[in-house]
Amino acid sequence: MLNHEVAARRMVSDIVYAYRMIQGDGESPASLRAFCAALNEALAAYQMSIVHQTVKNWEDRRSLPAVYILGALRRNATDWRRDFAIDLLSALMPETIAPVTDVGRRALARSRMDTGPLKTRYGDWWMGE
16 A cells, blocks of 8 residues: 555646646646746735745655645635645545546546556646547
8 A cells, every 4th residue: 555645745746747737838838937926826815925946846746735825726716726726635635635627536546556666757647648
């Protein structure tokens, strides 16, 4: 059985990358700075912000998002950023919150596969092939 934190880090990484790809130009993901700026627009109502390195750390599996940041996104955003927050919350609390998009559902299923530390991070799996 996979450690919950390892599975959560994998899921968060997959979700962040998938949403950056969706927000990108069709060939490459949105830049970390542009993606972060879009998140910060929704966080501004709570006088919160994050930096692009934070998003990179989520994607690189170095850290997990803070629940209060995701909660603020969930409450304030009404577009993809709300779905992004809920999908990430489902990675942190899979027993109480379900993913709301195919990206989140695929990341959840993939996070449960124990393929070892060299598991490929990126691929077209999240787009539904």
